[in-house]
Amino acid sequence: MSTHRAVVLSNLGDKPIIEQRLTRLPAAGQILVAPLFSPVLSYQHAVHSGERGNPLALPMVPGTAAVGRVVAVGPDATKLKAGDLVFLDATLRGRDDPGITSLQGLFRIHAALDDTWHDGSWAERFLVPLENAFKLEADAVAANGATMSQLTAIPQLVVPYGGWRTGGLRPGGVVAIAYASGAFGGAAIDVALGMGASRVVALGRRAETLVPAVRAFDKAAARPGIVVPVVLSGDPDRDAKAIRAATQGERGLDVFLDLSPAAAASSCTALLAAAVLALKPGGTLVLMGGVREPVAVPYQLVMLRNITIKGRFMFLREWVEELIALIECGSVSLARQTVQCFSLDDHERAVQAAKDDAGSGKCVALTPVIESQDTSL
Structure with a gap:
């Protein structure tokens, strides 16, 4: 079985470290993605230290929403395929009870969701619910003058x-x-x-x-x-x-x-x-x-x-599709967004940068996988 590198937080207050992890193939209702841009929150340091008080299932891979390339899809996927560019929503919703929500890689609310999906996007491979992946039309975004890195602002x-x-x-x-x-x-x-x-x-x-x-x-x-x-x-x-x-x-x-x-x-x-x-x-x-x-x-x-x-906690799933459509047609502009990018190895510097320079139009992102790298299994 193949492996990938991931940032892992084992205990609150400890420094996250990079580990090799087994790459799980997607089952029904799942999708495996290679994250290209994984946002770093301005309060990420407080999550890792425990200061923010977020309940977490440890050890875990931090990181929430991301933009990435599809590596593989589960057998019930009907639209997405390997190679597609996607936005990955970190909002977990109960499939049999949409009123139950959680945040992948950030907040443990319901064991049935978080024990399955608690690992986040600070990894070379990221397994998410199939319904949380939204296809992006890179050509449409580029036609409005935006760059791939500016898609980091979608979350x-x-x-x-x-x-x-x-x-x-x-x-x-x-x-x-x-x-x-x-x-x-x-x-x-x-x-x-x-x-x-x-x-x-x-x-x-x-x-x-x-x-x-x-x-x-x-x-x-x-x-x-x-x-x-x-x-x-x-x-x-x-x-x-x-x-x-x-x-x-x-x-x-x-x-x-x-x-x-x-x-x-x-x-x-x-x-x-x-x-x-x-x-x-x-x-x-x-x-x-x-x-x-x-x-x-x-x-x-x-x-x-x-x-x-x-x-309102977060948003409805269909609203993600609406926002993406507004970005792709140019109604919602990404022009103001400036993005500082850091490699997976530089995750500590990325956390500090997000803490020091948070503000309007500013994003910090990890780049677990570079676009030119192989994104196959």
Whole structure:
């Protein structure tokens, strides 16, 4: 049986090391892929140390979503074949209960899923559920001026796409994002513009990071000024007024997408109060952040203004296909994405780079397999 190299985390707090692992052939419902670009998360170091508190099945191969080449497919595959370029979604869904979800290579939620699929994409071979592989048309992407490495941004883009779809964003919609200067917040702007938003209010806590991030959109946009920065004060009334002032005719928002990280928990109650005040009557607040503590919401305002509050963990499978179509036709641009690539042997440097330089339009990726290498069994 053939083998491949993989990064392996054996214990929380230990440094991951590279090991030789047996390469398993795909069974029914499985696909074997050679990852070309495996994203490194900005908080990957905290996952490995245990600081983030993610439940993990150890030992394991880290790494979540990826872009790669199909090596082999299971006997029930009807569309994908060896050699296809694919995006690999790390969201595991129960086949007999789609309400049960987990994240391959990152988060152990349900033993039936994670004991089978817990190894991630930081390896020369990556076994995933067949339904989690989505074919990419490289020629279509290249025709819009994007590079193969920029496809590394798909995992960042598809998360806020799930948020906008949950919030019912329509062409011409007016939206706000908190917080907009981070990787996922910046991706949320790219996606909102690609979906036809007429105004995007970009929220942040520090002007020195928020304003440069918005300027990058102005340089790339056909309509400069469509993305408007608003620095939050922490006062709900003041912030709501500033957000509404950034919308056309101070009409307010259709959708507010909250991507608050865990570190922003203390300010989240004030932020959500501002969101409810800034939304139009009948507007929607979507919660997708990492806040783990209970947060208060202004009950009476939500009721009187007919505000809908929705939570969204990741996205639906069909939404991945929609986003890929928007990228391939050029509606959602990859032009802002800069990617630092590291070899599998340089995984420690990649983790540090992702920690040190996380931000809007920035990706760090491992390249377990180089495109020119053999991707056969």
